[in-house]
Amino acid sequence: MDGVETILGADPEAMVSQLLELGRDLCLRLFEGMAGLRAFDDRAVILQRQGRIGTYPTFYGEEAVQTASVVALEERDWLFPTYRQTAVVTLRGCPPLVPLLMWRGHPGGWHDVMRYRVAPVCVPVATNLPHAVGAAWGARLRSADWVALGYAGDGATSAGDFHEACNLAAVTGSPVIFLVNNNQWAISTPLRRQTRVQRLAEKAAAYGMPGLRVDAFDVFACHRVLRRAAELARSGGGPTLVEAVGYRLGPHGTADEPALYRSPAADRLWAPMEPLGRAQLGLVSAGLADAGELAEIRGRASARLLAAAEELERSPRVTLEEIADTVHLSTPWDLSPDHLREPSWAAAGE
Amino acid sequence: MSEVTAPQATQELNLVEAVDRALGQILEDDPQALLLGEDIGANGGVFRATAGLEARFGPDRVFDTPLGEAGFVGAALGLCLAGLHPVVEIQFDAFSYPAFEQLVSHVGRFRWRTGGHYGLRLVVRVPYGGGTRAPELHSDSPETLFGHVPGLRVVVPSDPVSAGRLLVSAQGCGDPVVFLEPKRIYRRGRSPVPERFGPTELDRAAVVRDGDDLTLVAYGAMVELALAAATRLEAAGCSARVLDLRSLYPLDRESLLAAAEETGRVLVVHEAPRHCGLGAEVAALLQEEVADRLLAPTLRVTGMNMPFPLFQNEDDALPSVERVLAAAQVMLDY
Ligand SMILES: Cc1ncc(C[n+]2csc(CCOP(=O)(O)OP(=O)(O)O)c2C)c(N)n1
Ligand SMILES: [Mg+2]
Numbered sequence: 001m002d003g004v005e006t007i008l009g010a011d012p013e014a015m016v017s018q019l020l021e022l023g024r025d026l027c028l029r030l031f032e033g034m035a036g037l038r039a040f041d042d043r044a045v046i047l048q049r050q051g052r053i054g055t056y057p058t059f060y061g062e063e064a065v066q067t068a069s070v071v072a073l074e075e076r077d078w079l080f081p082t083y084r085q086t087a088v089v090t091l092r093g094c095p096p097l098v099p100l101l102m103w104r105g106h107p108g109g110w111h112d113v114m115r116y117r118v119a120p121v122c123v124p125v126a127t128n129l130p131h132a133v134g135a136a137w138g139a140r141l142r143s144a145d146w147v148a149l150g151y152a153g154d155g156a157t158s159a160g161d162f163h164e165a166c167n168l169a170a171v172t173g174s175p176v177i178f179l180v181n182n183n184q185w186a187i188s189t190p191l192r193r194q195t196r197v198q199r200l201a202e203k204a205a206a207y208g209m210p211g212l213r214v215d216a217f218d219v220f221a222c223h224r225v226l227r228r229a230a231e232l233a234r235s236g237g238g239p240t241l242v243e244a245v246g247y248r249l250g251p252h253g254t255a256d257e258p259a260l261y262r263s264p265a266a267d268r269l270w271a272p273m274e275p276l277g278r279a280q281l282g283l284v285s286a287g288l289a290d291a292g293e294l295a296e297i298r299g300r301a302s303a304r305l306l307a308a309a310e311e312l313e314r315s316p317r318v319t320l321e322e323i324a325d326t327v328h329l330s331t332p333w334d335l336s337p338d339h340l341r342e343p344s345w346a347a348a349g350e
Numbered sequence: 351m352s353e354v355t356a357p358q359a360t361q362e363l364n365l366v367e368a369v370d371r372a373l374g375q376i377l378e379d380d381p382q383a384l385l386l387g388e389d390i391g392a393n394g395g396v397f398r399a400t401a402g403l404e405a406r407f408g409p410d411r412v413f414d415t416p417l418g419e420a421g422f423v424g425a426a427l428g429l430c431l432a433g434l435h436p437v438v439e440i441q442f443d444a445f446s447y448p449a450f451e452q453l454v455s456h457v458g459r460f461r462w463r464t465g466g467h468y469g470l471r472l473v474v475r476v477p478y479g480g481g482t483r484a485p486e487l488h489s490d491s492p493e494t495l496f497g498h499v500p501g502l503r504v505v506v507p508s509d510p511v512s513a514g515r516l517l518v519s520a521q522g523c524g525d526p527v528v529f530l531e532p533k534r535i536y537r538r539g540r541s542p543v544p545e546r547f548g549p550t551e552l553d554r555a556a557v558v559r560d561g562d563d564l565t566l567v568a569y570g571a572m573v574e575l576a577l578a579a580a581t582r583l584e585a586a587g588c589s590a591r592v593l594d595l596r597s598l599y600p601l602d603r604e605s606l607l608a609a610a611e612e613t614g615r616v617l618v619v620h621e622a623p624r625h626c627g628l629g630a631e632v633a634a635l636l637q638e639e640v641a642d643r644l645l646a647p648t649l650r651v652t653g654m655n656m657p658f659p660l661f662q663n664e665d666d667a668l669p670s671v672e673r674v675l676a677a678a679q680v681m682l683d684y
Contacts, residue, residue: 078428078431078432080428107465110463110464110465112464112467113431113464113467113468114431114467114468119428119431120460120463120464122455122456123455124451124455127420127424127451127452127455127456129424130420130421130422130423130424130425130427130428130452131424131425131427131428131431131456132428133421133424133425133428134424134425134426134427134428134429134430134431134432134436135428135429135431135432136428136432137425137428137429137432138428138429138431138432138433138434139432141384141410141429141432141434142432142433142434144432148428160420160448161420161421161424161451161452163418164418164420164421164422164424165421165424165425167416167418167421168415168416168418168421168422168425171416323462325466326461326462326464326465326466327461327462327466327500327501328461328469328501328503328525329461329469329523329524329525330523332553332599332600333600333603334600334601334603343635343638343639
């Protein structure tokens with residue numbers, strides 16, 4: 001892939017030397033992050049099939065980009081996820097039960113935003129990006145040194161908020177990374193119906209910021225590129241657009257049927273890029289890990305998710321009265337228990 | 351130079367000057383506060399609501415944004431996460447629509463989305479309403495759109511003192527507030543304002559004129575009209591109360607119920623279209639809670655269910671004293 005930074009896609013010698021440069025600790029940390037995300041995704045799909053959570057947007061294949069986005073940044077940096085990055089908060093220490101509860105439609109699924117410095121999940125595409133700009137701009141205004149990262153899909157780059165966010169970030173010189181995960185599809189809409197630009201990173205030029213392209217199935221390359229963007233942002237260099245070039249290996253979500261709109265042949269072509277297997281191949285051939293210990297890492301992650309799934313049903317039901325009390329700092333009268341459901345005529349007969 | 355732009359101990363200010371002074375007070379008192387909007391810096395805002403503030407507080411705290419209301423209202427949410435307290439100016443009413451998604455889908459929902467733990471200390475100021483001979487989409491009254499959105503407070507001042515006090519209180523309340531400024535009365539006349547605006551209860555209506563026979567419920571620029579109607583009613587032997595709602599969400603239920611119980615007749619006046627307007631909400635509330643105390647049905651004098659007309663016809667579309675008097679007469683004769 002032309003102009004796309006890769007480590008695992010390089011010739012074997014170059015790959016090994018670059019992995020050795022990253023070092024075993026970092027490489028294993030990245031692998032462990034991916035294992036945690038994969039375990040989450042696998043378990044969530046099972047839970048959906050079992051009817052224990054609702055419809056679920058799988059991120060199978062996006063583990064490399066997502067893991068790198070967390071590991072390349074510092075804990076003080078802000079992340080702004082969409083519906084497809086609901087598990088990144090677990091890489092910041094949040095128990096997986098929390099995002100699982102969200103997919104179960106339970107308010108216990110709202111994670112602690114300030115503690116993990118992960119914003120609430122934004123469902124309308126691209127609308128999270130202005131938030132990321134604000135958080136980054138705020139760092140500049142407060143002379144703090146955190147950066148912010150906002151996730152977007154290829155489809156999201158067509159939405160107005162993508163443009164406004166990129167422009168505002170560049171004008172304000174905000175330390176923000178726009179991480180565009182180009183998986184070539186927006187539900188059933190292919191990239192060519194989304195834009196006439198073939199490389200989404202080129203859009204960066206319109207805003208006067210750098211645009212980088214990286215192999216979305218290569219956690220090591222993603223880490224290196226995102227680290228570079230973060231360093232640039234932190235040192236006052238402003239925003240960067242990073243396009244992770246990949247393919248949506250799975251369906252859009254558990255309710256989606258890709259056979260209606262794309263060819264199984266293309267799916268088969270991309271399937272070997274699955275990022276955990278690919279990372280494992282690299283790590284083993286570089287002598288940085290053996291298959292046994294990588295399997296152990298994955299086993300631990302699966303066990304953790306199984307335990308979280310068992311906890312799901314144990315979360316007590318939250319009442320509407322309790323929820324009504326979370327909308328405002330001081331709850332207005334119409335959300336008080338006496339007025340929440342029916343106005344006072346319900347009590348008038350008494 | 352700073353002498354010229356520093357806040358004067360002016361005793362008499364008009365509404366827009368009171369907004370300006372309140373914003374200056376906010377920036378002075380709250381080091382995390384900042385203003386964002388189009389042309390609010392050197393230009394002082396198209397209505398001069400931020401005149402002199404950039405010179406006093408610098409361009410980082412009185413920030414001229416690029417065009418794009420969705421972007422800078424969304425960014426304001428992110429600024430809140432960074433610990434700042436943005437006050438955003440939307441240039442004209444209808445230009446709040448590009449930011450509508452951010453307000454509906456994110457700003458209003460933010461506290462709920464954090465299980466009640468974290469709120470946004472964010473004010474979005476919107477000069478609104480008709481009667482200024484303005485081009486299309488510069489005269490809308492979008493209050494119902496915002497009042498219908500869970501998690502947003504909607505506040506409307508009606509005079510210089512209420513503007514200053516409500517704005518300062520809105521900025522301190524810890525939750526997002528859409529602050530609608532009746533631009534038609536921005537320069538209506540000066541009244542004495544205090545050196546500093548003290549806080550006030552955000553969700554209380556104000557009885558701006560007392561009366562026993564009928565209550566005119568109004569807000570924003572319609573308060574002045576209601577007062578004029580009340581004077582005319584008095585001459586005709588009817589004692590009319592004027593209730594200035596000030597908070598459109600939440601509504602001041604107590605004051606509305608008291609008006610119904612004490613005067614028996616409640617007439618609502620607003621510029622916004624009648625359909626699904628605040629008048630409908632007030633009428634429904636009274637119907638649900640105190641129907642047996644009403645001596646007449648609650649009538650509404652409102653804007654029409656059509657785009658706000660080009661200004662040749664704006665006076666025909668806006669509520670007038672005559673329309674209010676006619677409706678009041680129907681209620682008194684009921
Ligand atoms: C503003 C908006 N319109 C429509 C949708 C419904 N929707 C959910 S995901 C999606 C496709 C998004 O594609 P892309 O941005 O490429 O991200 P991906 O799902 O591939 O990660 C659509 C249309 C939405 N979430 N937001
Ligand atoms: Mg996509």
